[in-house]
Amino acid sequence: MSILKKLLWALLALIVLLAIVLVGLLSFGPLSIASIKAILNVAIGYSVEAPAASTVAERLKVPAGFSVGRYAEGLPKVRFIEVSRGGDLLAVLSRDGQLVLLKRDANGDARHDGQELILDGLKGPNDLEFYRDWLYIAETNAVGRLPFDQERGVATGPYQRIITELPDSGNHRSKSIRIYQGKLLLSIGSTCNVCIEQDKRRATIMSYDLDGKNGQIYAAGLRNSVGLDVAPWDNQVYATDNGRDLLGDDYPVCELNKIERGKSYGWPYINGFGDLDPDFGAGQEARQQSDVQPVFGFKAHNAPLGIRFIRRAHMPEGFERSALVALHGSWNRSKADGYKVVSLHWAEDGSISSWDFLSGFELNEDVIGRPVDIAEGQDGCVYISDDYAGSIYRVCYQQAQNTLVDLAAKKIEDKQFASLSTEELRVGIAEGEALYQQYPCASCHLFNGEGEAGGKTLDGLSSRYSMAQLANYFLSPNAPMPAYPLDIAKRRALAIYLLAE
Numbered sequence: 001m002s003i004l005k006k007l008l009w010a011l012l013a014l015i016v017l018l019a020i021v022l023v024g025l026l027s028f029g030p031l032s033i034a035s036i037k038a039i040l041n042v043a044i045g046y047s048v049e050a051p052a053a054s055t056v057a058e059r060l061k062v063p064a065g066f067s068v069g070r071y072a073e074g075l076p077k078v079r080f081i082e083v084s085r086g087g088d089l090l091a092v093l094s095r096d097g098q099l100v101l102l103k104r105d106a107n108g109d110a111r112h113d114g115q116e117l118i119l120d121g122l123k124g125p126n127d128l129e130f131y132r133d134w135l136y137i138a139e140t141n142a143v144g145r146l147p148f149d150q151e152r153g154v155a156t157g158p159y160q161r162i163i164t165e166l167p168d169s170g171n172h173r174s175k176s177i178r179i180y181q182g183k184l185l186l187s188i189g190s191t192c193n194v195c196i197e198q199d200k201r202r203a204t205i206m207s208y209d210l211d212g213k214n215g216q217i218y219a220a221g222l223r224n225s226v227g228l229d230v231a232p233w234d235n236q237v238y239a240t241d242n243g244r245d246l247l248g249d250d251y252p253v254c255e256l257n258k259i260e261r262g263k264s265y266g267w268p269y270i271n272g273f274g275d276l277d278p279d280f281g282a283g284q285e286a287r288q289q290s291d292v293q294p295v296f297g298f299k300a301h302n303a304p305l306g307i308r309f310i311r312r313a314h315m316p317e318g319f320e321r322s323a324l325v326a327l328h329g330s331w332n333r334s335k336a337d338g339y340k341v342v343s344l345h346w347a348e349d350g351s352i353s354s355w356d357f358l359s360g361f362e363l364n365e366d367v368i369g370r371p372v373d374i375a376e377g378q379d380g381c382v383y384i385s386d387d388y389a390g391s392i393y394r395v396c397y398q399q400a401q402n403t404l405v406d407l408a409a410k411k412i413e414d415k416q417f418a419s420l421s422t423e424e425l426r427v428g429i430a431e432g433e434a435l436y437q438q439y440p441c442a443s444c445h446l447f448n449g450e451g452e453a454g455g456k457t458l459d460g461l462s463s464r465y466s467m468a469q470l471a472n473y474f475l476s477p478n479a480p481m482p483a484y485p486l487d488i489a490k491r492r493a494l495a496i497y498l499l500a501e
Protein backbone atom coordinates (compact mmCIF):
# COMPACT_ATOMS: atom_id res chain seq x y z
CA MET A 1 0.00 0.00 0.00
CA SER A 2 1.32 3.47 -0.81
CA ILE A 3 1.92 5.97 2.01
CA LEU A 4 -0.87 8.17 0.68
CA LYS A 5 -3.35 5.30 0.70
CA LYS A 6 -2.35 4.41 4.23
CA LEU A 7 -2.84 8.01 5.35
CA LEU A 8 -6.25 8.13 3.71
CA TRP A 9 -7.24 4.91 5.45
CA ALA A 10 -6.05 6.26 8.77
CA LEU A 11 -8.03 9.45 8.23
CA LEU A 12 -11.11 7.51 7.23
CA ALA A 13 -10.71 5.31 10.29
CA LEU A 14 -10.48 8.35 12.51
CA ILE A 15 -13.61 9.87 11.01
CA VAL A 16 -15.54 6.61 11.32
CA LEU A 17 -14.35 6.18 14.88
CA LEU A 18 -15.25 9.71 15.89
CA ALA A 19 -18.67 9.41 14.28
CA ILE A 20 -19.39 6.14 16.02
CA VAL A 21 -18.10 7.35 19.37
CA LEU A 22 -20.29 10.44 19.01
CA VAL A 23 -23.39 8.42 18.13
CA GLY A 24 -22.58 6.01 20.92
CA LEU A 25 -22.13 8.76 23.49
CA LEU A 26 -25.31 10.51 22.42
CA SER A 27 -27.38 7.35 22.56
CA PHE A 28 -26.30 5.55 25.66
CA GLY A 29 -23.17 6.77 27.31
CA PRO A 30 -19.54 5.72 27.05
CA LEU A 31 -18.18 2.95 24.80
CA SER A 32 -15.70 0.47 26.17
CA ILE A 33 -12.17 0.01 24.82
CA ALA A 34 -13.16 -3.40 23.52
CA SER A 35 -16.09 -1.81 21.67
CA ILE A 36 -13.90 0.79 20.00
CA LYS A 37 -11.43 -1.86 18.91
CA ALA A 38 -14.31 -4.02 17.66
CA ILE A 39 -15.57 -1.09 15.58
CA LEU A 40 -12.11 -0.57 14.12
CA ASN A 41 -11.91 -4.30 13.43
CA VAL A 42 -15.01 -4.17 11.26
CA ALA A 43 -14.44 -0.69 9.76
CA ILE A 44 -10.78 -0.88 8.79
CA GLY A 45 -9.62 -4.38 9.63
CA TYR A 46 -7.83 -3.49 12.87
CA SER A 47 -6.41 -6.71 14.26
CA VAL A 48 -4.15 -8.07 16.96
CA GLU A 49 -1.27 -10.52 17.00
CA ALA A 50 -2.20 -14.12 17.63
CA PRO A 51 -1.93 -14.72 21.38
CA ALA A 52 0.96 -16.75 22.77
CA ALA A 53 0.34 -20.46 23.33
CA SER A 54 0.45 -19.88 27.09
CA THR A 55 -2.32 -17.26 26.79
CA VAL A 56 -4.40 -19.67 24.73
CA ALA A 57 -3.93 -22.37 27.35
CA GLU A 58 -4.80 -20.02 30.21
CA ARG A 59 -7.68 -18.17 28.67
CA LEU A 60 -9.60 -20.39 26.31
CA LYS A 61 -12.14 -22.67 27.94
CA VAL A 62 -13.86 -25.74 26.50
CA PRO A 63 -16.32 -28.17 28.14
CA ALA A 64 -14.98 -31.14 30.12
CA GLY A 65 -13.42 -33.80 27.89
CA PHE A 66 -12.52 -31.38 25.09
CA SER A 67 -9.14 -29.94 24.17
CA VAL A 68 -8.37 -26.75 22.24
CA GLY A 69 -5.28 -25.66 20.36
CA ARG A 70 -4.36 -23.16 17.71
CA TYR A 71 -4.11 -24.86 14.36
CA ALA A 72 -3.01 -21.85 12.27
CA GLU A 73 -2.30 -18.14 12.47
CA GLY A 74 -1.09 -15.39 10.14
CA LEU A 75 -4.40 -15.37 8.24
CA PRO A 76 -5.47 -11.70 8.28
CA LYS A 77 -9.24 -11.25 8.31
CA VAL A 78 -9.93 -14.92 7.86
CA ARG A 79 -13.67 -15.39 7.54
CA PHE A 80 -15.54 -18.60 6.71
CA ILE A 81 -13.89 -22.00 6.51
CA GLU A 82 -14.62 -25.46 5.07
CA VAL A 83 -12.81 -28.78 5.37
CA SER A 84 -12.49 -30.84 2.18
CA ARG A 85 -13.10 -34.58 1.95
CA GLY A 86 -9.33 -34.95 1.92
CA GLY A 87 -9.07 -33.15 5.27
CA ASP A 88 -7.59 -29.88 3.99
CA LEU A 89 -8.98 -26.66 5.42
CA LEU A 90 -10.03 -23.96 2.97
CA ALA A 91 -10.43 -20.39 4.18
CA VAL A 92 -11.18 -17.01 2.64
CA LEU A 93 -9.21 -13.94 3.66
CA SER A 94 -11.60 -11.04 3.11
CA ARG A 95 -9.17 -8.12 3.22
CA ASP A 96 -6.54 -9.71 0.97
CA GLY A 97 -9.15 -11.15 -1.40
CA GLN A 98 -7.68 -14.64 -1.20
CA LEU A 99 -8.69 -18.26 -0.94
CA VAL A 100 -6.07 -20.32 0.86
CA LEU A 101 -5.67 -24.01 1.63
CA LEU A 102 -4.15 -25.33 4.85
CA LYS A 103 -2.90 -28.85 4.30
CA ARG A 104 -4.26 -31.43 6.68
CA ASP A 105 -2.21 -32.35 9.70
CA ALA A 106 -0.81 -35.67 8.52
CA ASN A 107 2.15 -35.73 10.91
CA GLY A 108 0.02 -35.29 14.01
CA ASP A 109 1.79 -32.23 15.40
CA ALA A 110 -1.53 -30.37 15.94
CA ARG A 111 -0.70 -27.85 13.19
CA HIS A 112 -1.59 -27.71 9.54
CA ASP A 113 1.12 -29.00 7.20
CA GLY A 114 1.57 -25.87 5.07
CA GLN A 115 -0.40 -23.09 3.42
CA GLU A 116 -1.13 -22.70 -0.28
CA LEU A 117 -2.68 -19.81 -2.15
CA ILE A 118 -5.49 -21.14 -4.34
CA LEU A 119 -7.12 -17.91 -5.60
CA ASP A 120 -6.25 -14.23 -5.51
CA GLY A 121 -8.06 -11.07 -6.59
CA LEU A 122 -11.41 -11.81 -4.93
CA LYS A 123 -13.48 -8.90 -3.65
CA GLY A 124 -14.08 -9.16 0.07
CA PRO A 125 -14.73 -12.93 0.08
CA ASN A 126 -16.73 -13.98 3.14
CA ASP A 127 -18.16 -17.46 2.63
CA LEU A 128 -17.49 -20.66 0.70
CA GLU A 129 -19.10 -24.04 0.26
CA PHE A 130 -18.26 -27.30 -1.47
CA TYR A 131 -20.90 -28.76 -3.73
CA ARG A 132 -20.17 -31.73 -5.96
CA ASP A 133 -16.99 -30.86 -7.89
CA TRP A 134 -17.27 -27.15 -7.18
CA LEU A 135 -16.20 -24.77 -4.49
CA TYR A 136 -18.66 -21.85 -4.37
CA ILE A 137 -17.37 -18.52 -3.05
CA ALA A 138 -19.34 -15.45 -1.96
CA GLU A 139 -17.63 -12.11 -2.64
CA THR A 140 -19.16 -8.75 -1.67
CA ASN A 141 -20.51 -8.15 -5.19
CA ALA A 142 -20.48 -11.60 -6.76
CA VAL A 143 -20.73 -15.33 -6.31
CA GLY A 144 -18.35 -17.56 -8.22
CA ARG A 145 -17.35 -21.19 -8.37
CA LEU A 146 -14.10 -23.00 -8.78
CA PRO A 147 -13.83 -26.59 -10.03
CA PHE A 148 -12.00 -28.32 -7.22
CA ASP A 149 -10.66 -31.82 -6.54
CA GLN A 150 -11.31 -32.33 -2.85
CA GLU A 151 -9.14 -35.42 -2.50
CA ARG A 152 -6.08 -33.87 -4.09
CA GLY A 153 -6.72 -30.36 -2.78
CA VAL A 154 -6.27 -28.64 -6.14
CA ALA A 155 -8.34 -26.44 -8.43
CA THR A 156 -9.01 -28.23 -11.71
CA GLY A 157 -10.08 -25.23 -13.79
CA PRO A 158 -10.53 -21.48 -13.75
CA TYR A 159 -12.74 -19.58 -11.30
CA GLN A 160 -16.02 -18.42 -12.86
CA ARG A 161 -18.28 -15.72 -11.48
CA ILE A 162 -21.89 -16.90 -11.90
CA ILE A 163 -23.72 -14.05 -10.13
CA THR A 164 -22.43 -10.51 -10.56
CA GLU A 165 -23.46 -6.95 -9.75
CA LEU A 166 -24.69 -7.78 -6.30
CA PRO A 167 -25.36 -4.66 -4.21
CA ASP A 168 -22.46 -3.89 -1.89
CA SER A 169 -22.89 -0.30 -0.78
CA GLY A 170 -23.38 0.90 2.79
CA ASN A 171 -23.12 -1.48 5.75
CA HIS A 172 -23.24 -5.26 5.83
CA ARG A 173 -21.48 -5.94 2.54
CA SER A 174 -20.37 -9.48 3.19
CA LYS A 175 -22.39 -12.21 1.48
CA SER A 176 -23.11 -15.70 2.74
CA ILE A 177 -24.22 -18.82 0.86
CA ARG A 178 -25.66 -22.28 1.41
CA ILE A 179 -26.71 -24.85 -1.12
CA TYR A 180 -30.10 -26.26 -0.28
CA GLN A 181 -32.39 -28.57 -2.25
CA GLY A 182 -30.65 -27.82 -5.52
CA LYS A 183 -30.68 -24.06 -5.06
CA LEU A 184 -28.02 -21.60 -4.01
CA LEU A 185 -29.24 -19.49 -1.10
CA LEU A 186 -27.52 -16.12 -0.82
CA SER A 187 -27.85 -13.83 2.17
CA ILE A 188 -27.59 -10.09 1.47
CA GLY A 189 -27.47 -7.80 4.52
CA SER A 190 -29.11 -4.40 4.94
CA THR A 191 -27.37 -1.15 3.96
CA CYS A 192 -28.05 0.38 7.35
CA ASN A 193 -28.79 -0.15 11.00
CA VAL A 194 -32.49 0.46 10.45
CA CYS A 195 -34.12 1.96 7.33
CA ILE A 196 -36.42 1.23 4.39
CA GLU A 197 -34.28 -0.28 1.64
CA GLN A 198 -34.44 1.00 -1.95
CA ASP A 199 -32.93 -2.15 -3.41
CA LYS A 200 -35.35 -4.98 -2.62
CA ARG A 201 -32.51 -7.50 -2.59
CA ARG A 202 -31.10 -5.96 0.58
CA ALA A 203 -31.97 -7.54 3.94
CA THR A 204 -33.09 -10.78 2.27
CA ILE A 205 -32.01 -14.28 1.49
CA MET A 206 -32.21 -14.84 -2.27
CA SER A 207 -32.36 -18.13 -4.11
CA TYR A 208 -30.62 -18.93 -7.43
CA ASP A 209 -30.16 -21.93 -9.65
CA LEU A 210 -26.76 -23.52 -9.12
CA ASP A 211 -25.47 -21.83 -12.26
CA GLY A 212 -26.42 -18.42 -10.84
CA LYS A 213 -29.58 -17.90 -12.89
CA ASN A 214 -33.15 -17.15 -11.79
CA GLY A 215 -32.42 -14.99 -8.76
CA GLN A 216 -35.51 -14.59 -6.56
CA ILE A 217 -36.20 -13.29 -3.09
CA TYR A 218 -36.56 -16.34 -0.88
CA ALA A 219 -37.10 -14.71 2.53
CA ALA A 220 -37.19 -11.04 3.57
CA GLY A 221 -36.92 -8.79 6.62
CA LEU A 222 -33.53 -10.18 7.64
CA ARG A 223 -31.22 -7.41 8.79
CA ASN A 224 -27.95 -9.28 8.42
CA SER A 225 -28.02 -13.07 8.32
CA VAL A 226 -24.35 -13.97 8.06
CA GLY A 227 -24.59 -17.67 8.91
CA LEU A 228 -26.86 -20.29 7.33
CA ASP A 229 -26.91 -24.03 7.70
CA VAL A 230 -29.29 -26.95 7.26
CA ALA A 231 -30.27 -29.04 10.29
CA PRO A 232 -29.70 -32.75 9.64
CA TRP A 233 -32.83 -33.89 11.51
CA ASP A 234 -35.48 -31.70 9.87
CA ASN A 235 -33.66 -30.60 6.71
CA GLN A 236 -34.67 -26.98 7.38
CA VAL A 237 -32.48 -23.91 6.88
CA TYR A 238 -31.59 -21.96 9.99
CA ALA A 239 -29.90 -18.57 9.83
CA THR A 240 -28.39 -16.28 12.42
CA ASP A 241 -29.42 -12.62 12.27
CA ASN A 242 -27.83 -9.59 13.91
CA GLY A 243 -30.36 -7.39 15.73
CA ARG A 244 -30.29 -3.62 15.31
CA ASP A 245 -28.10 -1.24 17.28
CA LEU A 246 -28.51 1.94 19.33
CA LEU A 247 -31.39 0.81 21.53
CA GLY A 248 -29.27 0.17 24.61
CA ASP A 249 -27.08 -2.61 25.97
CA ASP A 250 -29.66 -5.34 26.21
CA TYR A 251 -32.11 -4.78 23.40
CA PRO A 252 -33.04 -6.24 20.98
CA VAL A 253 -31.96 -9.88 20.85
CA CYS A 254 -29.88 -11.23 17.98
CA GLU A 255 -31.80 -14.02 16.31
CA LEU A 256 -31.76 -17.55 15.06
CA ASN A 257 -34.49 -17.94 12.44
CA LYS A 258 -35.89 -20.95 10.69
CA ILE A 259 -35.91 -19.76 7.10
CA GLU A 260 -38.92 -20.62 4.97
CA ARG A 261 -39.61 -19.63 1.42
CA GLY A 262 -41.81 -16.56 1.04
CA LYS A 263 -41.74 -15.61 4.71
CA SER A 264 -40.81 -12.25 6.22
CA TYR A 265 -38.80 -11.90 9.41
CA GLY A 266 -39.64 -8.44 10.70
CA TRP A 267 -36.81 -6.01 10.04
CA PRO A 268 -36.99 -3.00 10.10
CA TYR A 269 -40.49 -2.99 11.60
CA ILE A 270 -40.33 -5.69 14.23
CA ASN A 271 -37.56 -6.59 16.68
CA GLY A 272 -36.98 -9.93 18.36
CA PHE A 273 -40.14 -11.74 19.43
CA GLY A 274 -42.73 -9.44 17.89
CA ASP A 275 -41.88 -6.00 19.34
CA LEU A 276 -42.67 -2.94 17.24
CA ASP A 277 -39.50 -1.04 16.36
CA PRO A 278 -39.43 2.44 17.97
CA ASP A 279 -38.42 4.07 14.64
CA PHE A 280 -40.30 2.03 12.03
CA GLY A 281 -42.90 0.02 13.92
CA ALA A 282 -45.75 2.55 13.98
CA GLY A 283 -48.67 1.31 11.86
CA GLN A 284 -47.05 -2.14 11.36
CA GLU A 285 -49.03 -3.95 14.04
CA ALA A 286 -50.24 -6.57 11.53
CA ARG A 287 -46.66 -7.76 11.16
CA GLN A 288 -46.56 -8.73 14.81
CA GLN A 289 -48.70 -11.67 13.71
CA SER A 290 -47.67 -12.20 10.09
CA ASP A 291 -43.89 -11.98 10.38
CA VAL A 292 -42.04 -15.02 11.61
CA GLN A 293 -40.49 -14.88 15.06
CA PRO A 294 -37.07 -16.28 15.85
CA VAL A 295 -36.67 -19.83 17.15
CA PHE A 296 -34.00 -18.57 19.54
CA GLY A 297 -32.77 -15.20 20.83
CA PHE A 298 -29.09 -14.57 21.48
CA LYS A 299 -28.18 -11.73 23.84
CA ALA A 300 -28.30 -8.28 22.27
CA HIS A 301 -25.18 -7.25 20.30
CA ASN A 302 -23.56 -10.70 20.56
CA ALA A 303 -23.33 -10.74 16.76
CA PRO A 304 -23.88 -14.39 15.83
CA LEU A 305 -22.08 -15.15 12.55
CA GLY A 306 -21.35 -18.69 11.35
CA ILE A 307 -23.59 -21.58 12.40
CA ARG A 308 -22.75 -25.25 11.90
CA PHE A 309 -24.95 -28.20 12.78
CA ILE A 310 -23.02 -31.12 14.20
CA ARG A 311 -23.08 -33.93 11.65
CA ARG A 312 -19.91 -35.94 11.96
CA ALA A 313 -17.76 -34.33 14.65
CA HIS A 314 -17.00 -36.58 17.59
CA MET A 315 -19.14 -35.24 20.44
CA PRO A 316 -20.32 -36.50 23.81
CA GLU A 317 -23.88 -37.26 24.86
CA GLY A 318 -26.08 -34.17 24.76
CA PHE A 319 -24.84 -33.06 21.33
CA GLU A 320 -27.22 -35.28 19.33
CA ARG A 321 -29.27 -32.37 18.00
CA SER A 322 -26.92 -29.48 18.25
CA ALA A 323 -25.24 -26.67 16.37
CA LEU A 324 -22.25 -24.48 17.10
CA VAL A 325 -22.62 -20.72 16.62
CA ALA A 326 -19.76 -18.19 16.50
CA LEU A 327 -20.55 -15.01 18.45
CA HIS A 328 -18.29 -12.33 17.00
CA GLY A 329 -18.84 -10.09 20.05
CA SER A 330 -20.40 -6.73 20.76
CA TRP A 331 -19.36 -3.22 19.81
CA ASN A 332 -22.58 -1.35 20.57
CA ARG A 333 -22.54 -2.08 24.28
CA SER A 334 -21.03 -0.41 27.35
CA LYS A 335 -19.55 -3.74 28.44
CA ALA A 336 -18.12 -6.25 25.99
CA ASP A 337 -20.20 -9.40 25.51
CA GLY A 338 -20.25 -12.38 23.14
CA TYR A 339 -16.75 -13.20 21.88
CA LYS A 340 -17.22 -16.95 22.10
CA VAL A 341 -18.61 -20.01 20.41
CA VAL A 342 -21.78 -21.46 21.90
CA SER A 343 -23.50 -24.78 21.32
CA LEU A 344 -27.25 -24.80 20.83
CA HIS A 345 -29.14 -27.91 21.88
CA TRP A 346 -32.59 -28.82 20.59
CA ALA A 347 -34.78 -30.66 23.08
CA GLU A 348 -37.55 -33.08 22.09
CA ASP A 349 -40.17 -30.34 22.48
CA GLY A 350 -38.24 -28.06 20.10
CA SER A 351 -36.95 -25.73 22.81
CA ILE A 352 -33.33 -24.65 22.45
CA SER A 353 -30.73 -24.13 25.14
CA SER A 354 -27.32 -22.52 24.78
CA TRP A 355 -24.08 -23.65 26.44
CA ASP A 356 -20.61 -22.13 26.21
CA PHE A 357 -18.42 -24.18 23.88
CA LEU A 358 -15.26 -22.15 23.35
CA SER A 359 -15.01 -19.03 25.53
CA GLY A 360 -12.39 -16.73 27.03
CA PHE A 361 -11.61 -14.59 23.98
CA GLU A 362 -12.73 -11.60 26.03
CA LEU A 363 -11.61 -11.06 29.61
CA ASN A 364 -12.15 -7.72 31.37
CA GLU A 365 -12.45 -5.97 28.01
CA ASP A 366 -9.21 -7.51 26.75
CA VAL A 367 -10.00 -9.30 23.49
CA ILE A 368 -7.69 -11.90 21.93
CA GLY A 369 -10.03 -13.19 19.23
CA ARG A 370 -13.42 -12.86 17.56
CA PRO A 371 -14.98 -16.12 16.35
CA VAL A 372 -16.41 -16.05 12.82
CA ASP A 373 -17.14 -19.56 11.56
CA ILE A 374 -17.03 -23.24 12.41
CA ALA A 375 -16.25 -26.27 10.24
CA GLU A 376 -16.22 -29.99 11.00
CA GLY A 377 -12.99 -31.79 10.17
CA GLN A 378 -12.46 -35.34 8.90
CA ASP A 379 -10.63 -36.01 12.16
CA GLY A 380 -13.71 -35.71 14.37
CA CYS A 381 -12.70 -32.22 15.56
CA VAL A 382 -14.22 -28.82 14.84
CA TYR A 383 -12.29 -25.86 13.48
CA ILE A 384 -13.06 -22.25 14.38
CA SER A 385 -11.89 -19.14 12.54
CA ASP A 386 -11.06 -15.82 14.23
CA ASP A 387 -10.74 -12.70 12.09
CA TYR A 388 -9.32 -10.54 14.88
CA ALA A 389 -6.04 -12.36 15.43
CA GLY A 390 -6.17 -14.11 12.03
CA SER A 391 -6.18 -17.57 13.58
CA ILE A 392 -7.84 -20.97 13.35
CA TYR A 393 -8.51 -22.98 16.50
CA ARG A 394 -9.22 -26.68 16.68
CA VAL A 395 -11.43 -28.25 19.36
CA CYS A 396 -11.52 -32.03 19.81
CA TYR A 397 -13.38 -34.37 22.12
CA GLN A 398 -11.38 -36.98 24.03
CA GLN A 399 -8.26 -36.31 22.03
CA ALA A 400 -5.29 -34.26 23.08
CA GLN A 401 -4.24 -31.89 20.31
CA ASN A 402 -0.79 -33.31 19.70
CA THR A 403 -1.88 -36.95 19.54
CA LEU A 404 -4.26 -36.45 16.68
CA VAL A 405 -2.82 -38.29 13.78
CA ASP A 406 -4.52 -38.93 10.52
CA LEU A 407 -4.97 -42.65 10.96
CA ALA A 408 -5.80 -43.31 7.36
CA ALA A 409 -2.54 -41.84 6.12
CA LYS A 410 -0.61 -44.08 8.51
CA LYS A 411 -2.65 -47.26 8.11
CA ILE A 412 -2.87 -47.32 4.34
CA GLU A 413 0.43 -49.25 4.28
CA ASP A 414 -1.12 -52.15 6.24
CA LYS A 415 -1.64 -55.30 4.16
CA GLN A 416 -5.21 -55.82 5.30
CA PHE A 417 -6.29 -52.52 3.72
CA ALA A 418 -4.60 -53.25 0.38
CA SER A 419 -7.94 -53.21 -1.44
CA LEU A 420 -8.79 -49.68 -0.26
CA SER A 421 -7.73 -46.20 -1.36
CA THR A 422 -6.67 -43.78 1.40
CA GLU A 423 -9.97 -41.98 0.93
CA GLU A 424 -12.01 -45.19 1.30
CA LEU A 425 -10.02 -46.00 4.39
CA ARG A 426 -10.62 -42.53 5.82
CA VAL A 427 -14.36 -42.68 5.12
CA GLY A 428 -14.53 -46.24 6.49
CA ILE A 429 -12.86 -45.23 9.74
CA ALA A 430 -15.13 -42.22 10.15
CA GLU A 431 -18.32 -44.15 9.38
CA GLY A 432 -17.27 -47.10 11.51
CA GLU A 433 -16.57 -44.82 14.43
CA ALA A 434 -19.95 -43.15 14.03
CA LEU A 435 -21.69 -46.57 14.00
CA TYR A 436 -19.72 -47.66 17.02
CA GLN A 437 -21.02 -44.58 18.85
CA GLN A 438 -24.53 -45.00 17.58
CA TYR A 439 -24.92 -48.66 18.69
CA PRO A 440 -24.35 -49.57 22.33
CA CYS A 441 -21.00 -51.21 21.55
CA ALA A 442 -19.22 -49.30 24.29
CA SER A 443 -21.65 -50.63 26.90
CA CYS A 444 -20.05 -54.09 26.55
CA HIS A 445 -16.62 -53.37 25.10
CA LEU A 446 -13.53 -51.51 26.10
CA PHE A 447 -12.01 -50.09 22.95
CA ASN A 448 -9.60 -47.30 22.27
CA GLY A 449 -9.63 -46.37 25.95
CA GLU A 450 -13.41 -45.98 26.00
CA GLY A 451 -16.27 -48.16 27.15
CA GLU A 452 -17.08 -50.56 29.96
CA ALA A 453 -13.93 -51.20 31.91
CA GLY A 454 -15.15 -54.75 32.70
CA GLY A 455 -16.17 -55.48 29.09
CA LYS A 456 -14.41 -57.52 26.44
CA THR A 457 -11.55 -55.57 24.98
CA LEU A 458 -11.43 -55.30 21.19
CA ASP A 459 -7.68 -54.81 20.90
CA GLY A 460 -5.54 -57.02 18.69
CA LEU A 461 -8.36 -57.98 16.34
CA SER A 462 -6.12 -57.62 13.31
CA SER A 463 -4.10 -60.70 14.30
CA ARG A 464 -7.25 -62.83 14.15
CA TYR A 465 -9.52 -61.28 11.54
CA SER A 466 -9.23 -60.01 8.01
CA MET A 467 -11.49 -57.13 6.98
CA ALA A 468 -13.95 -59.52 5.31
CA GLN A 469 -13.96 -61.96 8.23
CA LEU A 470 -14.67 -59.24 10.75
CA ALA A 471 -17.42 -57.76 8.58
CA ASN A 472 -18.95 -61.25 8.53
CA TYR A 473 -18.64 -61.72 12.27
CA PHE A 474 -21.34 -59.07 12.85
CA LEU A 475 -23.86 -61.19 10.93
CA SER A 476 -23.95 -63.87 13.64
CA PRO A 477 -21.87 -62.80 16.62
CA ASN A 478 -21.30 -65.13 19.54
CA ALA A 479 -23.88 -64.73 22.32
CA PRO A 480 -24.42 -62.69 24.41
CA MET A 481 -23.41 -60.15 21.76
CA PRO A 482 -26.58 -59.17 19.87
CA ALA A 483 -26.82 -59.22 16.06
CA TYR A 484 -27.68 -55.78 14.69
CA PRO A 485 -29.42 -55.07 11.38
CA LEU A 486 -26.25 -53.89 9.61
CA ASP A 487 -25.91 -53.98 5.83
CA ILE A 488 -22.62 -54.92 4.19
CA ALA A 489 -21.41 -51.31 3.90
CA LYS A 490 -21.96 -50.74 7.62
CA ARG A 491 -20.37 -54.01 8.64
CA ARG A 492 -17.36 -53.19 6.48
CA ALA A 493 -17.07 -49.70 7.98
CA LEU A 494 -17.16 -51.14 11.51
CA ALA A 495 -14.52 -53.68 10.54
CA ILE A 496 -12.28 -50.99 9.04
CA TYR A 497 -12.63 -48.82 12.13
CA LEU A 498 -11.90 -51.65 14.58
CA LEU A 499 -8.93 -52.94 12.59
CA ALA A 500 -7.38 -49.51 11.99
CA GLU A 501 -7.39 -48.28 15.58
Ligand code: HEC
Pocket residue numbers: 435436439440441442443444445456458461473477478479480481482484494498
Ligand atom coordinates in the same frame (compact mmCIF):
# COMPACT_ATOMS: atom_id res chain seq x y z
C1 HEC B 1 -24.54 -56.85 25.16
C2 HEC B 1 -23.11 -56.68 25.13
C3 HEC B 1 -22.47 -56.43 23.76
C4 HEC B 1 -22.77 -55.48 22.87
C5 HEC B 1 -23.84 -54.39 22.98
C6 HEC B 1 -21.83 -55.60 21.79
N1 HEC B 1 -21.02 -56.66 22.02
FE1 HEC B 1 -19.49 -57.28 20.85
N2 HEC B 1 -19.22 -58.87 22.03
C7 HEC B 1 -19.81 -59.07 23.25
C8 HEC B 1 -19.26 -60.29 23.84
C9 HEC B 1 -19.63 -60.84 25.21
C10 HEC B 1 -18.34 -60.80 22.93
C11 HEC B 1 -17.52 -62.05 23.07
C12 HEC B 1 -18.29 -63.22 22.55
C13 HEC B 1 -17.48 -64.49 22.64
O1 HEC B 1 -17.33 -64.99 23.75
O2 HEC B 1 -16.95 -64.94 21.62
C14 HEC B 1 -18.32 -59.88 21.81
C15 HEC B 1 -17.51 -60.04 20.69
C16 HEC B 1 -17.27 -59.03 19.78
C17 HEC B 1 -16.26 -59.11 18.76
C18 HEC B 1 -15.30 -60.24 18.52
C19 HEC B 1 -14.16 -60.06 19.46
C20 HEC B 1 -13.06 -61.12 19.33
O3 HEC B 1 -12.10 -60.95 20.04
O4 HEC B 1 -13.23 -62.09 18.56
C21 HEC B 1 -16.32 -57.93 18.08
C22 HEC B 1 -15.44 -57.50 16.93
C23 HEC B 1 -17.39 -57.15 18.66
N3 HEC B 1 -17.94 -57.86 19.69
C24 HEC B 1 -17.77 -55.88 18.24
C25 HEC B 1 -18.92 -55.25 18.69
C26 HEC B 1 -19.46 -54.07 18.07
C27 HEC B 1 -18.83 -53.32 16.91
C28 HEC B 1 -20.59 -53.77 18.74
C29 HEC B 1 -21.55 -52.64 18.45
C30 HEC B 1 -22.13 -52.66 17.13
C31 HEC B 1 -20.75 -54.74 19.79
N4 HEC B 1 -19.73 -55.63 19.72
C32 HEC B 1 -21.78 -54.75 20.69
C33 HEC B 1 -20.76 -58.27 23.83
C34 HEC B 1 -21.38 -57.19 23.23
